[in-house]
């Protein structure tokens with residue numbers, strides 16, 4: 444596959460409501476989309492999930508755009524065949540920047556699969572044609588406000604609730620949700636907000652029978668998570684720590700995680716995401732697909748990934764209207780708590796030109 448060039452497109456996507464986590468509040472997404480164009484006119488799309496500021500991880504969208512422009516696109520254009528698997532070789536020589544790499548790799552993978560007429564789900568080894576949807580609920584100003592939000596999501600049909608927590612907003616909100624809604628599937632995500640010194644406090648979550656406690660400690664504290672796992676009953680699930688299949692194997696071997704949140708952007712793309720899935724499956728560790736507030740472009744690919752056999756828990760693959768009034772693709776809509784896996788070639792969705800034009804803030808064409 445010969446690529447003639449890439450379009451970098453920035454789009455401004457306001458959120459339907461602020462999304463608050465332990466590391467900040469998101470009011471809108473400044474999204475970088477990558478479109479690969481091949482010699483015979485095929486195209487492929489990838490979404491860079493880096494936030495505007497380096498608060499979830501070290502990447503941020505302006506930095507990702509620069510890495511793509513200066514290093515990743517030239518590396519791809521110098522390949523005799525712009526195959527996403529071949530591109531992993533020069534990409535591995537460039538340290539870090541998994542979200543930037545994932546966006547370019549996905550654009551190449553989408554183009555390759557569209558040419559072949561193969562859906563991404565089939566290429567990855569999907570075994571389902573729809574996936575159960577969970578929803579991530581941000582930190583709120585009050586418990587009544589939280590309960591109202593959770594009630595709304597349950598009424599929409601979401602099959603699992605994830606509550607963002609942080610010191611000062613953890614046991615009480617969880618207790619309130621458990622007491623009000625009974626034995627719903629419920630989990631929490633701390634986004635690295637605690638330390639091992641909080642172990643006894645975090646053990647107060649154990650009576651609420653949570654599915655998991657996501658990334659309580661800093662992303663590089665594998666030993667701490669292994670020690671915490673010995674002090675709390677709630678299963679530990681890692682997110683930020685799992686930067687590759689090898690990192691997943693190490694965390695599992697060290698007893699630091701018993702569930703894994705898979706995010707293609709965090710691990711450099713869907714090819715490595717499948718390897719994370721396979722390593723976890725080989726170790727009997729359940730996985731689910733996380734989210735980075737993707738538009739329908741990234742969401743389509745995530746839903747395909749969520750259809751893999753090891754994805755046995757509802758993921759953060761929510762409907763488009765969880766975050767956006769108008770998506771740039773046809774919206775993903777909840778049906779009986781599930782999202783349908785796209786069946787078209789590649790990621791199986793196309794951005795709507797009018798919707799895209801409405802939110803585009805900048806475009807740049809990068810060619811040989």
Ligand SMILES: CSCC[C@@H](NC(=O)CCC(=O)O)C(=O)O
Nearest residue numbers: 464469579733734735736737759
């Ligand atoms: C801005 S927070 C993004 C990272 C966060 N993502 C979510 O909570 C799910 C977001 C989504 O529904 O896409 C996580 O750490 O899991």
Ligand SMILES: [Mg+2]
Nearest residue numbers: 632657658682
């Ligand atoms: Mg998380």
